[in-house]
Amino acid sequence: MKRLIIIVFSGCIYYHAAGQKNNLDYFIDRAIANSPLLKDYQSQLFSFTLDSQIIRAGLRPQVNGISNNMYAPVIGGWGYDNAITNGAQLMELVSVSKSLVNNKSLNSQIASLQIQSQAANNNIKISRQDIKKAITDQYIVVFGEQLQLDFNNRVNTMLLKEDSILKKLTQDNVYKQSDYLSFVITREQQLLNTSQLRIQYNSDYSALNYLAGTIDTSITLLTDPQLSSASIGDFTGSIFYNQFAIDSLKLTNDRALVDINYRPKINLFADAGFNSSLSYKGYKNFGTSAGVSVTIPIYDGKQKKLQYSKIDIQEKNREVKKDFFGRLRDQQILQLAQQLNSTEQMIHQINKQISYTETLITVNEKLLATGDIRLTDFILSLNNYINAKNMVTQNYIIRLKIINQLNYWGK
Secondary structure: HHHHHHHHHHHHHHHHHHOOOOHHHHHHHHHHHHHHHHHHHHHHOOOHHHOOOOOOOOOOOOOEHHHHHEEOOEEEOOOHHHHOOOOEEEEEEEEEEEEEHHHHHHHHHHHHHHHHHHHHHHHHHHHHHHHHHHHHHHHHHHHHHHHHHHHHHHHHHHHHHHHHHHHHHHHHOOOHHHHHEEEEEEHHHHHHHHHHHHHHHHHHHHHHHHHOOOOOOOOEEEEEOOOOOOOOHHHHHHHHHHHHHHHHHHHHHHHHHHHHEEEOOOEEEEEEEEEEOOOOHHHEEEEEEEEEEEEEEOOOOOHHHHHHHHHHHHHHHHHHHHHHHHHHHHHHHHHHHHHHHHOOOOHHHHHHHHHHHEEEEHHHHHHHHHHOHHHHHHHHHHHHHHHHHHHHHHHOOOOOOOOHHHHHOOO
């Protein structure tokens, strides 16, 4: 009796201390804010912006200072051939060069970065979706255990009340000592289940904080997530399809980049400064030079054709993966919808059973106080009630998990 009072009282203290409530959005927001993967994708987006600026900066005139100084002495007839070395060379120049790139080439390079940026953006959306699903799944687990703990504490309170009645009736020989011991065993088992469930609840709550990236050992009550099935759109409107669409854009742009590599490349250059071998009137060797270099691809061993073939293979693989993923998604949604319907029907049936069982428990409690019911019958009805309540809680949690998966695939 003393142990029962302590456990029930500790349960009341536990829930009173956890009076503050947290909802699902709180944990999702914390997980998103703390995710290193999302921060990495954000950094990639900023990096792509810098890469675009680097490309544009590279098309501006490039100015470099060049200094090349050499002296090759000939001593006693020994030394480098003066016809080759000129004896010495002093070169102090400022060089300017500029690549001439047409707009199509520039646009293709910028488009490549924009496609990578789109891919990073879509990865952010998918990662957010993954985080939301993982957090929601764990939240549902903890919330289900919270429901069971709350129910168990109410059952323990009821058993505490019935124990005092039955103990007195047993002392008055209304019930047999063996029947009372059977009740005590049922009560002790219920207390053991409650203690074990509380340990699991604490562990799963810690796992929820871990997934959210928070360092917090406190326990707060969770509100019902009250998930509902969102409208499921066509595959072509989902974030998962976007990845295949972005891959298609990338392959199209890769083909354009191959074409650009086989266009003539023109580079302008000029320099000015001092360039002298000091062999004759070196002080007059200040000057300037300018020129243009042109590179025209003529033959590369059919590498261009091979690169096109490689891109074609990648495109075929992309189509195969897209079609397979689309069928997989549709199949998943169909199966989950069927499971959801079956689970909701099960919950309805169990709730009907619970309503009958609750009525029976109420009647039996009155009969128990007067000794007009066998104690074994009361224990049986009590166990049936506990099992039914646990079953409806389990199915409610299953329902929430199914809805969470449906909402994941539906985005």
